[in-house]
Amino acid sequence: MISSFPPKEDIVSFFIDSSMLGLFLSVFLASSRLSTVVADFKKLAHSYPQFSSICRLDVTGKITIDFKDPRVLRVLTACLLKSDFDLDVLIPEDRLVPTLPLRLNYILWIEDLLESFDRTDNIKGIDIGTGACAIYPLLAAKKNNWHMIGTETDDESLKIANKNVKQNNLDSLISLRKNQSKFTLKYLFLEENLQCDFCMCNPPFYVSLQEVWESRSPARPPPKNGFTGSPQELVTEGGELQFCRQILEESQELKDNILIFTTMIGHKYNLREFLLDLKAEGIKCTTTEFCQGRVTRWGVAWSFHNSCDLSKLENHKKDKTTKKNSPITFVIPKVPDQSYTVESISNKLKYILDDLKIEYKIITKRKNVLCLNIIAYTNTWSNQRRKRRLQKQLDNELMKKPKFSSIINIDTPIIENKGIIEQSLERQKKDDVETIEDCYTNDSLRKKSEESNKCKKDGAAENNTDVDAIKWPNARPVDNSSNITSEINVIENTSKPNPLSQAIVKINQKEDLCFLSIEYVGGTGGKESVHQILQFIKNNWNKL
Numbered sequence: 374m375i376s377s378f379p380p381k382e383d384i385v386s387f388f389i390d391s392s393m394l395g396l397f398l399s400v401f402l403a404s405s406r407l408s409t410v411v412a413d414f415k416k417l418a419h420s421y422p423q424f425s426s427i428c429r430l431d432v433t434g435k436i437t438i439d440f441k442d443p444r445v446l447r448v449l450t451a452c453l454l455k456s457d458f459d460l461d462v463l464i465p466e467d468r469l470v471p472t473l474p475l476r477l478n479y480i481l482w483i484e485d486l487l488e489s490f491d492r493t494d495n496i497k498g499i500d501i502g503t504g505a506c507a508i509y510p511l512l513a514a515k516k517n518n519w520h521m522i523g524t525e526t527d528d529e530s531l532k533i534a535n536k537n538v539k540q541n542n543l544d545s546l547i548s549l550r551k552n553q554s555k556f557t558l559k560y561l562f563l564e565e566n567l568q569c570d571f572c573m574c575n576p577p578f579y580v581s582l583q584e585v586w587e588s589r590s591p592a593r594p595p596p597k598n599g600f601t602g603s604p605q606e607l608v609t610e611g612g613e614l615q616f617c618r619q620i621l622e623e624s625q626e627l628k629d630n631i632l633i634f635t636t637m638i639g640h641k642y643n644l645r646e647f648l649l650d651l652k653a654e655g656i657k658c659t660t661t662e663f664c665q666g667r668v669t670r671w672g673v674a675w676s677f678h679n680s681c682d683l684s685k686l687e688n689h690k691k692d693k694t695t696k697k698n699s700p701i702t703f704v705i706p707k708v709p710d711q712s713y714t715v716e717s718i719s720n721k722l723k724y725i726l727d728d729l730k731i732e733y734k735i736i737t738k739r740k741n742v743l744c745l746n747i748i749a750y751t752n753t754w755s756n757q758r759r760k761r762r763l764q765k766q767l768d769n770e771l772m773k774k775p776k777f778s779s780i781i782n783i784d785t786p787i788i789e790n791k792g793i794i795e796q797s798l799e800r801q802k803k804d805d806v807e808t809i810e811d812c813y814t815n816d817s818l819r820k821k822s823e824e825s826n827k828c829k830k831d832g833a834a835e836n837n838t839d840v841d842a843i844k845w846p847n848a849r850p851v852d853n854s855s856n857i858t859s860e861i862n863v864i865e866n867t868s869k870p871n872p873l874s875q876a877i878v879k880i881n882q883k884e885d886l887c888f889l890s891i892e893y894v895g896g897t898g899g900k901e902s903v904h905q906i907l908q909f910i911k912n913n914w915n916k917l
């Protein structure tokens with residue numbers, strides 16, 4: 374068992390070392406110091422029959438548990454809560470199993486924040502979306518004697534949460550409230566003159582259940598832990614970014630009621646967006662990273678009070694990826710007779726993305742800023758030249774007859790020889806490393822245009838990729854007066870492979886210039902794929 378829960382200067386982050394006889398909770402926190410606590414499986418098994426029932430003895434005699442089994446996770450969390458905090462917590466089968474280290478991380482970070490504001494006594498906090506376990510209120514009350522309000526929209530979760538509070542005799546410190554409003558916080562202050570030190574939130578992270586399954590970058594190893602949680606806990610309209618934005622919006626009205634606003638964020642790209650929102654509003658904030666094995670979450674805190682400048686607090690761990698994946702930006706050139714606004718540029722960009730069969734979703738739309746999350750499943754931007762070259766080679770060879778006649782019947786229409794082209798492409802794929810710079814030079818676009826005319830004359834098929842590309846000059850997408858109509862372009866694709874490239878694209882206007890920036894988020898194609906997409910956009914911008 375955890376011998377003594379470390380005082381607040383400690384830790385937080387669980388790591389599991391199955392080679393040791395036990396479970397190590399090393400909690401590296403947002404906090405300046407580090408400590409390690411050991412949860413000993415053997416002792417847990419001795420003390421809790423329900424824990425011994427989920428243990429396995431491996432061939433070397435070590436006790437192990439199956440972290441992929443939600444039932445096992447439930448028992449482990451319940452036993453740790455009992456052993457380390459003397460909390461009896463009922464964790465329902467159909468609800469999220471809270472991972473203890475992550476929750477402790479968040480609480481310890483808040484302790485640090487409160488200390489920065491010299492707040493130590495009679496602390497009062499709000500947990501937005503407390504869940505069935507009311508894990509944050511229980512930990513905060515038991516560990517620190519904080520007064521907590523937990524809010525919840527889900528009746529069933531609220532019912533069990535109330536049971537959990539009662540059976541731990543924490544009613545005097547914890548009050549749970551049903552949220553029936555469209556707000557996250559504001560409704561709590563309408564009838565009561567509440568003063569709180571902080572609010573916290575672990576929001577539902579996803580826009581849809583589909584996103585739950587697609588969210589993990591394929592480049593990352595699979596999670597070690599089993600998957601738990603019900604749709605209402607995981608999914609919210611607009612996803613976590615919208616949820617956090619709602620808190621931010623309400624915080625501006627509640628600046629005198631709550632000292633420190635905090636939230637957890639589960640997706641890196643949302644963290645960036647949310648920090649931009651705070652920056653745009655001129656609100657000072659700080660962030661932290663909660664690392665727990667292969668899972669990383671982020672904490673964001675902001676305040677309207679001057680007693681502490683949150684932006685000057687040393688962040689525990691800067692978002693490394695923000696530095697690593699700094700966006701590439703280019704100034705969008707002005708094209709004669711075309712409007713030069715974020716809206717018209719967005720329409721043009723969407724046309725290009727449609728053409729490349731790249732999916733996109735708008736994540737931010739403000740007056741002078743548009744931000745898209747883009748996902749490409751296949752490389753549609755750098756094969757064209759290769760395909761054309763091969764097609765041309767094939768054409769030439771066919772003209773010369775003898776060379777290819779042994780392989781193909783020259784009477785066969787070219788279209789029927791596609792297999793040969795594809796095979797040839799496959800063979801070339803490995804060693805044909807194209808530099809994007811020469812992919813779509815003016816010369817190649819000129820050729821494209823010539824081909825376009827040829828195709829049109831020949832009545833070529835509309836769905837041919839090259840033909841699609843060449844129809845641009847005649848099908849200008851930009852209607853200067855039009856609104857941004859299509860918000861989302863999800864390509865019909867029943868079996869989606871792992872994304873090749875995922876990025877955040879941003880168009881913004883500063884004074885009389887518009888900028889397009891692209892930032893790699895993930896995907897098997899790496900950052901190079903994002904560079905290529907940007908180069909494609911650059912090379913083709915003036916041609917539309």
Ligand SMILES: C[S@@+](CC[C@H](N)C(=O)[O-])C[C@H]1O[C@@H](n2cnc3c(N)ncnc32)[C@H](O)[C@@H]1O
Binds near residue numbers: 471525530556609
């Ligand atoms: C990801 S779960 C977090 C549960 C718990 N706090 C934890 O960390 O394990 C999000 C919770 O927020 C609740 N929720 C969603 N929208 C809410 C809202 N507007 N107000 C209060 N709770 C909400 C959901 O029902 C769900 O229980």
